[in-house]
Amino acid sequence: MTKPNILIVNDDGILAPGIAALIEAVKTIGTPYVMAPDKPQSGQGHAITIHDPIKVKEVFHFTGLKAYKCSGTPVDCVKIARHVMYKDIDFDLCVSGINHGSNAAINIIYSGTMSAAMEASLEGIPAIGFSLCDISMEADFTAATHYAAKMIRWALDHEFKKSLLLNVNIPKLPIEEIKGIKVCRQGKSGWKEDFMEVKNPRGESYYWMTGEFVLYEEAEDTDINALGNGYISVVPSMHDLTAHPALEEFRYLEDSQ
Amino acid sequence: MTKPNILIVNDDGILAPGIAALIEAVKTIGTPYVMAPDKPQSGQGHAITIHDPIKVKEVFHFTGLKAYKCSGTPVDCVKIARHVMYKDIDFDLCVSGINHGSNAAINIIYSGTMSAAMEASLEGIPAIGFSLCDISMEADFTAATHYAAKMIRWALDHEFKKSLLLNVNIPKLPIEEIKGIKVCRQGKSGWKEDFMEVKNPRGESYYWMTGEFVLYEEAEDTDINALGNGYISVVPSMHDLTAHPALEEFRYLEDSQ
Numbered sequence: 001m002t003k004p005n006i007l008i009v010n011d012d013g014i015l016a017p018g019i020a021a022l023i024e025a026v027k028t029i030g031t032p033y034v035m036a037p038d039k040p041q042s043g044q045g046h047a048i049t050i051h052d053p054i055k056v057k058e059v060f061h062f063t064g065l066k067a068y069k070c071s072g073t074p075v076d077c078v079k080i081a082r083h084v085m086y087k088d089i090d091f092d093l094c095v096s097g098i099n100h101g102s103n104a105a106i107n108i109i110y111s112g113t114m115s116a117a118m119e120a121s122l123e124g125i126p127a128i129g130f131s132l133c134d135i136s137m138e139a140d141f142t143a144a145t146h147y148a149a150k151m152i153r154w155a156l157d158h159e160f161k162k163s164l165l166l167n168v169n170i171p172k173l174p175i176e177e178i179k180g181i182k183v184c185r186q187g188k189s190g191w192k193e194d195f196m197e198v199k200n201p202r203g204e205s206y207y208w209m210t211g212e213f214v215l216y217e218e219a220e221d222t223d224i225n226a227l228g229n230g231y232i233s234v235v236p237s238m239h240d241l242t243a244h245p246a247l248e249e250f251r252y253l254e255d256s257q
Numbered sequence: 258m259t260k261p262n263i264l265i266v267n268d269d270g271i272l273a274p275g276i277a278a279l280i281e282a283v284k285t286i287g288t289p290y291v292m293a294p295d296k297p298q299s300g301q302g303h304a305i306t307i308h309d310p311i312k313v314k315e316v317f318h319f320t321g322l323k324a325y326k327c328s329g330t331p332v333d334c335v336k337i338a339r340h341v342m343y344k345d346i347d348f349d350l351c352v353s354g355i356n357h358g359s360n361a362a363i364n365i366i367y368s369g370t371m372s373a374a375m376e377a378s379l380e381g382i383p384a385i386g387f388s389l390c391d392i393s394m395e396a397d398f399t400a401a402t403h404y405a406a407k408m409i410r411w412a413l414d415h416e417f418k419k420s421l422l423l424n425v426n427i428p429k430l431p432i433e434e435i436k437g438i439k440v441c442r443q444g445k446s447g448w449k450e451d452f453m454e455v456k457n458p459r460g461e462s463y464y465w466m467t468g469e470f471v472l473y474e475e476a477e478d479t480d481i482n483a484l485g486n487g488y489i490s491v492v493p494s495m496h497d498l499t500a501h502p503a504l505e506e507f508r509y510l511e512d513s514q
Contacts, residue, residue: 193380
């Protein structure tokens with residue numbers, strides 16, 4: 001039986017421990033093909049590089065597989081992997097991560113990890129983004145790797161729409177304390193922004209963005225609630241941003257001219 | 258009566274003709290406050306700047322209003338405008354654009370213009386993104402400016418949810434040929450990517466992203482169809498990416514452990 005071909009991308013960069021963990025998970029199941037940013041690209045959202053060229057270099061620190069680093073964004077990684085470096089490979093799945101830090105709730109919007117997964121699903125490759133709710137570079141990926149392998153096997157074993165896009169978040173817990181998997185919706189939340197002002201030697205100000213995650217609801221069916229209760233959250237996601245319930249509400253605009 | 262306070266942002270940068278057109282539209286209605294990137298930032302999606310500081314400088318080439326340029330992304334512009342430069346202003350509306358080029362269909366995902374509008378709506382400021390389907394810097398903004406003013410007046414005159422987010426695209430037509438406004442859903446589409454390979458003097462390759470817009474459906478209720486028939490498209494949009502209809506479909510995952 002042919003082994004499945006699995007594209008591996010991330011947003012924390014080619015040297016992040018999270019991508020090494022994901023490669024280990026994939027190796028037990030299929031053939032990994034890696035393309036990751038050459039530097040951390042957290043918070044890049046769905047950015048693409050159109051005003052600059054993109055540089056790609058093969059890397060050799062992973063053994064027994066093909067891997068490249070790319071000067072572009074996580075979404076660029078998917079595009080150039082699919083259309084240049086791995087253009088002859090027919091991918092069965094794309095996995096992104098394992099991200100260092102949560103991409104639950106509104107974080108999906110800012111996340112390079114999830115945007116890379118979304119880009120793959122837009123191109124017809126089923127995709128799963130994995131995130132561990134621990135931003136540390138020394139995070140313990142044991143549970144995350146175990147469950148990533150499980151979800152990858154599941155995804156490959158099932159018939160589903162080519163547009164499959166799952167946002168999987170794993171709580172920061174020892175594997176024996178994880179209660180299971182919950183399928184949920186994206187929790188309503190935002191960031192309470194703040195900026196740290198610094199003066200340069202000429203007395204001119206510049207600003208570092210900081211912020212605090214704020215949850216706008218207490219509800220049982222959200223990803224945030226699942227994670228808070230020790231479950232892995234799985235949010236089936238999509239790229240249609242239409243507010244469908246609002247279509248009729250705005251219809252009268254058509255007669256306003 | 259107090260004039261409404263309107264935040265103006267874009268992704269083509271502080272010098273783009275499209276933002277000057279939008280300022281003209283706003284001046285007739287309320288008090289404009291401008292914050293725009295100091296260079297073109299098309300395709301930045303929902304990227305934010307967290308690994309570098311953000312620089313902001315006041316600019317004076319618009320008369321009779323406050324305006325700043327910012328080294329960050331379009332989303333950064335909204336955050337820093339709201340939390341630093343204009344922190345004492347209570348905004349009634351945020352308008353983004355007028356973008357040089359369409360943000361209909363899947364383009365909303367990659368668009369800095371629409372991500373800036375989305376960020377404002379996330380922060381509780383009703384927001385509208387305007388795009389003219391003409392990428393030229395010499396584009397004729399007459400019709401776009403007229404309809405932007407109309408939509409801004411409409412938005413200020415109506416009660417609506419704070420989360421209002423509209424994606425407005427204006428066809429490249431003389432004003433007298435525009436047939437009216439259609440409220441539509443985001444058309445299903447993608448980009449067929451290609452990369453142009455160039456060699457540097459050392460013989461190493463680098464790549465420029467190119468691509469071709471591909472429509473995946475022929476349907477009457479999409480933004481693409483409205484634009485093709487001479488209408489302005491209005492897509493009520495949102496930031497919940499949950500694929501709600503798929504939640505039940507994946508429920509069995511919860512029992513798979």
